[in-house]
Amino acid sequence: MKSKKGNQMVAYNIQSVVDYDTKLICAINVTHRQTYHYELLKIAEKAINNIGKVPQTMSVDTIYLNEISLSFFANNNINGLIPIRKQSNERIGRLSDNLYHKDLFAYLFEQDAFLCLKARF
Structure with missing residues (x-):
């Protein structure tokens, strides 16, 4: 996979599925892709197959x-x-300090408007 600096390196992303009740690992998926945004289907299907x-x-x-x-x-x-x-x-306490960051606004669908959640004056 490529590193953040664009260099090729030997690295893997690993996903696991854990059963909430038993705390047992139901499935593991390993990929060489830089991100695993679209790997849910693979790992979920493995887990469903394993638990039946x-x-x-x-x-x-x-x-x-x-x-x-x-x-x-x-x-x-x-x-x-x-x-x-x-x-x-x-x-994790990592909200943006930007006064106009999207996290500080809620979209009101019926009014087609945004509401500022935290005005910092």
Whole structure:
């Protein structure tokens, strides 16, 4: 895979699926791709094959928040729990100092407007 500086290097991204109740690893996936944004289908299908049934709910990392993952959940009737990046950044205390950052606004669909959540004057 390529490093952040563009150099080729031997490296891997590893994903795992863990059963919430038993805490046992159900599946592992290894890829040489620089990012694993689109690897959810592979690891989820391995887990479903290994446990022999489709789970009702799956909780995954923010990085899987994309149309392919959401379609997978919808097509398989799985309740997909994926935090948005703002939730992840709030949890670790890494919100932007930019007064106009998108995380400081909520979209009001009915009014077609944005609401400032934290005015800093």
